[in-house]
Amino acid sequence: MGLRKLFDNLSPAFNKGGKFSALGSLFEAIESFVYVPKTTTIKGAHVRDSIDLKRTMTVVMIALVPAILFGMYNIGYQTNLAGHMSMTFGQMLWFGFLKILPMYLVSYIVGLFFECMFAQIRHEEVNEGYFVTGLIIPLIMPVTTPLWMLALAVAFAVVIGKEVFGGTGMNIWNPALLARAFLFFAYPKQMSGDSVWVAGVDAYSGATPLSQAANGSVLYSPTDMFLGFIPGSIGETSTLAILIGAVILIWTGVGSWKVMLSCVAGALLIGLLGDVPCWYQLIMGGFAFGCVFMATDPVTGAQTEAGKWIYGFLIGAFAVCLRLFNPGYPEGMMLSILLMNTFAPLIDHIIVNRNIKKRLKRAQTV
């Protein structure tokens, strides 16, 4: 095949000692993107499962597609509604597409630049983890987020959030959420409030269900909130679209159903204390998105099976606690997940220590 020949011809220049060896990681990334490498097993098991991280990440990306598509549509829908325009379905989708495309370009160009740079410095292969992170970051931003701000947030998330710890698999906090948190605290005016959720209509105030809830009562119908016809960050509004993603993640086993289930349980339990029905908590704001796509991140979450129950439950519970009892922030999911990311190693430590104690006890009783 012609392309294969091209790679073979170019390869020496990018290898160690070659003219472009500084771009070796990038070349390897592109080559292994197009072709599953021909490496064979050297040590240990001679046959290996056909799963790799690329496949795993691809599943997550596919699971995100419904949320992305609905997010695009909802951008147009909210603008149409606010500006009393008469856009067709196709126009709304196109309007959303044009809004989201530059965000994705910025997210991937900036993010992959740093990924490649660090891979090259470490002489490692470029990790596919950023494909998912880069897909998620725009989805948890308000549509009006300036692109330079997005670029800054991505750079912060990749460098400080991930690479300083050693890259994918070593990070403590979910990088996508770190990007969101960075902007939330650095530029609160552009990240929260009522005026950031609708694009293309100046000075329009579109309150999210959560900010309404904080002020007393939710004006949107549960159906609208479930289907996603509400203002909010791009990908978080439609619980239905996210549920489709959840089904894909659970079906393939890529996302932990234990975390998702316990997270919902935690939210429902604390939700009982609020004024609005407890199940509203599941369909308002970023709960569903955070629960399905962020809490289930295997790197930053609890790694033990028993720990996953505790970890998920506390995320749900703390998120709703913040929503109900903190007058400062209407939304609590982001902070709750980041908090539990921090404590996940502690949860695991306790669970693993039980195993250690059991082993020691066994030795003593003999």
Place this chain on the structure above:
Amino acid sequence: MSEQIRLTKGLDIPISGAASQTIAKTVLADVIAIKPTNFRALVPKLVVKEGDLVLAGDPLFVDKNHPQVCFCSPCSGSVEAIVRGDKRKLLEVRVKADSEVKYRKAKPLSLSSASKEQIASFLMQMGLWPMIMQRPYGIIANAEDAPKSIFISAMNTAPLAADLDFALKGRFIDVQAGVDTLAKLTEGGVHFSMNYFTSPSSEFRKLRSVIFHDFEGKHPAGNVGIQINHISPINKGEVVWTVDLLSVATIGKAVREGIYDASRLVAVTGPAAVNPSYVKAYQGSPISAFSDFFTKKENLRFISGNVLTGEKVGLDGYMDFFDDQISILNEGDYYETFGWCKPFRCKKFSFSHSYWSWLIGNGKKYKMDTNVNGGARAFVVSDVYSKVLPMDIYPVHLLKACIAGDLEKMENLGIYEVLPEDFALCEFVDPSKNNIQQIISDGIDLMLKEMA
């Protein structure tokens, strides 16, 4: 009379090329090799030189630290070559075999009157002691230890492994004699684990002086390490011994007849094997002696043992000390365009549900090759490993402790209870493509070095 233990975790890899239960031929090899490298932490000391004549059962080398432990020639002939590697490390002792095997005859052992010391000394002289393996660490047992008990697995769940009931057919008396011998070496009894489904019809059910256990489950349920973990886990400071069933039969025959009979049925298996079946051959046979089972010589991988734990020995290599299986695979050095993102990839198997092979069902076998199917990454996914490790152990935590060389943590997390073979399936399913068995092996080596 036996305890049933059901294990739900594990995986039987659906690889094609199982050996049919026929004996295709008898291989009388031209040259046979014994490799000291098959034993962890062994420092060998040669007792023969090139050109020496040996009988089957004559020692070729001994353990330098326990010179009474002999490693014997499986056949009679002359020492053809002594192969050394870097720093003059002894790799192989090759013996050019006579056309007919002549045995060194010893006086058969009278079990009823022999003491533990006499039995041990007999086994050492006969070259049988190295078949007794010690856990922790998977090293040759030390005769001065008093093992908690001895474990034998009569259940071989490894991919395409030899069927022990078939391979040891007619050797019941040898196995019984072997078990009786081992029973004399421990106060704790001999534990004998069988497959729950086939044990009622197996002749080994009639063995005396063993404690039976019935295991039900997929691989690695047949691994003796997994079985120990469920029967009587190893605690710090304890020592147990394990012997594989083939070795038990070899020990039994030596005790009964006074000869070291290293012949065995070898299962020739694997997707690239032609008419896979059993062959009667000697320990340490050369791979080239099995040339009836492959049509080409290039681009094949010849493995002594099974595809998970075996060693790549090559066409000009020799079988390992303990092995009764050869696996032949196609090398996987090809590029696959967009392989990882193909929605259907029906010729590839995956334990994960991100492909469809788990829906296709149990019957389908796959022609697997040696392609890694991806690039090496850090540990990312957390829950796949424990799904194929039916032990009360946290695999990722133990692996990370091994990588970090944290001895206390390794000990706390159960390094004494595992050998690399128990983690072979973790390595198979790992999406991050780490060499997990190597990590465990290095961890054990570190423990051995530091605890010595």
